[in-house]
Amino acid sequence: xxxxxxxxxxxxxxxxxxxxxxxxxxxxxxxxxxxxxxxxxxxxxxxxxxxxxxxxxxxxxxxxxxxxxxxxxxxxxxxxxxxxxxxxxxxxxxxxxxxxxxxxxxxxxxxxxxxxxxxxxxxxxxxxxxxxxxxxxxxxxxxxxxxxxxxxxxxxxxxxxxxxxxxxxxxxxxxxxxxxxxxxxxxxxxxxxxxxxxxxxxxxxxxxxxxxxxxxxxxxxxxxxxxxxxxxxxxxxxxxxxxxxxxxxxxxxxxxxxxxxxxxxxxxxxxxxxxxxxxxxx
Amino acid sequence: xxxxxxxxxxxxxxxxxxxxxxxxxxxxxxxxxxxxxxxxxxxxxxxxxxxxxxxxxxxxxxxxxxxxxxxxxxxxxxxxxxxxxxxxxxxxxxxxxxxxxxxxxxxxxxxxxxxxxxxxxxxxxxxxxxxxxxxxxxxxxxxxxxxxxxxxxxxxxxxxxxxxxxxxxxxxxxxxxxxxxxxxxxxxxxxxxxxxxxxxxxxxxxxxxxxxxxxxxxxxxxxxxxxxxxxxxxxxxxxxxxxxxxxxxxxxxxxxxxxxxxxxxxxxxxxxxxxxxxxxxxxxxxxxxxxxxxxxxxxxxxxxxxxxxxxxxxxxxxxxxxxxxxxxxxxxxxxxxxxxxxxxxxxxxxxxx
Numbered sequence: 226x227x228x229x230x231x232x233x234x235x236x237x238x239x240x241x242x243x244x245x246x247x248x249x250x251x252x253x254x255x256x257x258x259x260x261x262x263x264x265x266x267x268x269x270x271x272x273x274x275x276x277x278x279x280x281x282x283x284x285x286x287x288x289x290x291x292x293x294x295x296x297x298x299x300x301x302x303x304x305x306x307x308x309x310x311x312x313x314x315x316x317x318x319x320x321x322x323x324x325x326x327x328x329x330x331x332x333x334x335x336x337x338x339x340x341x342x343x344x345x346x347x348x349x350x351x352x353x354x355x356x357x358x359x360x361x362x363x364x365x366x367x368x369x370x371x372x373x374x375x376x377x378x379x380x381x382x383x384x385x386x387x388x389x390x391x392x393x394x395x396x397x398x399x400x401x402x403x404x405x406x407x408x409x410x411x412x413x414x415x416x417x418x419x420x421x422x423x424x425x426x427x428x429x430x431x432x433x434x435x436x437x438x439x440x441x442x443x444x445x446x447x448x449x450x451x452x453x454x455x456x457x458x459x460x461x462x463x464x465x466x467x468x469x470x471x472x473x474x475x476x477x478x479x480x481x482x483x484x485x486x487x488x489x490x491x492x493x494x495x496x497x498x499x500x501x502x503x504x505x506x507x
Numbered sequence: 508x509x510x511x512x513x514x515x516x517x518x519x520x521x522x523x524x525x526x527x528x529x530x531x532x533x534x535x536x537x538x539x540x541x542x543x544x545x546x547x548x549x550x551x552x553x554x555x556x557x558x559x560x561x562x563x564x565x566x567x568x569x570x571x572x573x574x575x576x577x578x579x580x581x582x583x584x585x586x587x588x589x590x591x592x593x594x595x596x597x598x599x600x601x602x603x604x605x606x607x608x609x610x611x612x613x614x615x616x617x618x619x620x621x622x623x624x625x626x627x628x629x630x631x632x633x634x635x636x637x638x639x640x641x642x643x644x645x646x647x648x649x650x651x652x653x654x655x656x657x658x659x660x661x662x663x664x665x666x667x668x669x670x671x672x673x674x675x676x677x678x679x680x681x682x683x684x685x686x687x688x689x690x691x692x693x694x695x696x697x698x699x700x701x702x703x704x705x706x707x708x709x710x711x712x713x714x715x716x717x718x719x720x721x722x723x724x725x726x727x728x729x730x731x732x733x734x735x736x737x738x739x740x741x742x743x744x745x746x747x748x749x750x751x752x753x754x755x756x757x758x759x760x761x762x763x764x765x766x767x768x769x770x771x772x773x774x775x776x777x778x779x780x781x782x783x784x785x786x787x788x789x790x791x792x793x794x795x796x797x798x799x800x801x802x803x804x805x806x807x808x809x810x811x812x813x814x815x816x817x818x819x820x821x822x823x824x825x826x827x828x829x830x831x832x833x834x835x836x837x838x839x840x841x842x843x844x845x846x847x848x849x850x851x852x853x854x855x856x857x858x859x860x
Contacts (some may be wrong), residue, residue, distance in 0.1 A: 233624065234624045236624075236775075237584060237588075238584075240582055240584065280775075282577040282579060282582065282764065282775075283764050283766045284764060285764050286762060287791075306791070308792045309792075312791060442794075443794060472760065472761055472777075475621035477616065477621070477623055477758070478759055478761070478762070478780070479758065479759040480780075480788065482782075484814070485809075485814035485816075486817065490620075504732060505796065505797070
């Protein structure tokens with residue numbers, strides 16, 4: 226059960242201030258925001274996998290997956306690639322600048338179902354942004370979950386996000402295994418080269434007692450899911466986070482309709498079983 | 508339940524009386540068709556209209572609705588939701604059953620878990636005087652989609668029972684208020700009036716063709732996903748969005764920040780949008796989930812006749828026929844459904860027409 230400030234008008238965001246900006250790659254920055262209003266700050270919480278609508282006033286509003294974990298209270302982080310008008314404006318924000326944030330919206334990953342299971346994370350590129358929320362949740366509630374395997378694929382070594390956490394934090398946690406791959410290596414890259422599915426051969430993934438969480442570019446899902454099914458994962462043990470264009474985030478504008486469901490209200494997390502039944506989903 | 512009659516030639520007087528308390532909107536002639544417009548000149552009101560170019564949804568979810576005003580300097584937010592609770596309440600006069608059903612559909616879309624306060628206040632501020640269609644309109648097929656009558660959604664409802672009189676049903680206290688504002692114009696009905704009403708309804712049912720079989724339409728669409736009809740129609744469709752703009756149930760919107768010339772104030776504004784437009788499913792990084800034009804036209808059908816059943820328990824079509832009239836490519840939603848059902852439906856399709 227989430228406790229939130231009840232809004233009279235769901236479209237009007239709360240004002241938040243940029244407090245930290247961490248450059249991750251040439252194109253990605255991790256932003257950290259704090260709400261101006263003390264009551265909102267106290268009550269704002271979320272489920273890993275949920276998203277917020279972020280406004281840069283005068284430019285617009287767009288949905289962003291939350292990258293922080295609710296287990297670390299008072300921290301709201303969004304990992305954002307500079308790729309459009311709004312994200313370009315975001316990248317120019319300075320510490321102290323004001324934005325609008327409303328949410329959280331969407332269903333998020335089913336944390337209670339994941340409890341007691343081994344977890345396999347498969348992330349491609351900035352697909353790691355929403356999965357990081359779950360990974361750190363699991364790290365903070367270590368006893369509630371089994372073995373954790375993180376497979377991360379990226380175009381090249383420079384475009385990897387959260388490298389410090391991958392290499393210095395997560396890989397050091399007992400029963401956490403981190404494997405990385407890149408489509409194209411460079412002079413210093415000594416790791417795996419190939420798409421993310423090539424990592425399946427490099428680790429022992431046991432589908433028993435396991436659940437898989439996937440997020441990445443649209444093209445990735447089909448191949449990852451195929452391999453997971455071959456490994457013996459059931460269709461409802463595979464969770465996908467989908468991306469769609471959104472304007473309202475609250476089931477009104479219909480931009481994010483996928484099949485007969487709405488990504489903002491019914492998703493963005495769907496089991497593969499559900500996704501198979503949604504036309505054009507993956 | 509009290510019912511009334513009102514003389515047709517007293518309608519202008521009724522509207523004049525109501526204009527003291529309301530802004531009254533109704534169908535008026537515009538070139539070769541009709542439009543809903545403010546009745547500054549009551550003599551322009553033409554209740555004998557076929558259909559209107561746009562549906563009355565434009566008064567409940569207008570093409571341009573300011574959601575909030577933002578001062579850029581200090582980042583101040585001014586919620587404009589209360590502004591849409593206009594000082595003067597509105598009456599929509601002479602709304603056909605299809606459009607009332609369209610409004611009932613929009614009620615579901617803008618209600619639910621997250622209330623849309625802009626729509627809700629426009630709706631609250633609006634009184635609807637419905638009008639029964641004894642004869643069908645040129646492009647409509649309301650009876651085929653079960654939208655040729657109203658259960659609720661009207662405040663007053665007029666049925667033409669003779670050359671001189673309307674029979675009046677009162678649906679809500681809002682409608683009752685209209686009666687109390689001009690009591691001398693309404694007479695309580697007699698047994699004779701009730702007979703006339705029944706005769707009028709019978710005439711209506713005889714006049715309205717039931718020409719389209721829509722049962723199992725969601726199953727049909729499941730089967731027709733790869734049908735060549737979508738590419739064929741996609742070639743014709745210009746993705747102009749006229750069908751969606753004129754549709755009483757299409758509600759998709761875009762939200763834009765409109766900045767004033769001095770770059771000091773922003774009006775965050777929602778505007779009508781449609782799934783037929785190229786950028787409807789375009790996301791950052793230039794990935795378009797529906798970049799191929801036929802996929803957008805197909806999606807419109809799947810949303811209306813499949814997803815809407817999931818989301819709101821009914822199809823998103825009132826059979827008003829506006830899209831058929833508006834389409835510059837000559838695509839008829841009725842003919843498309845006919846073709847699909849003829850080929851895919853598990854039961855016989857045509858029951859008439």
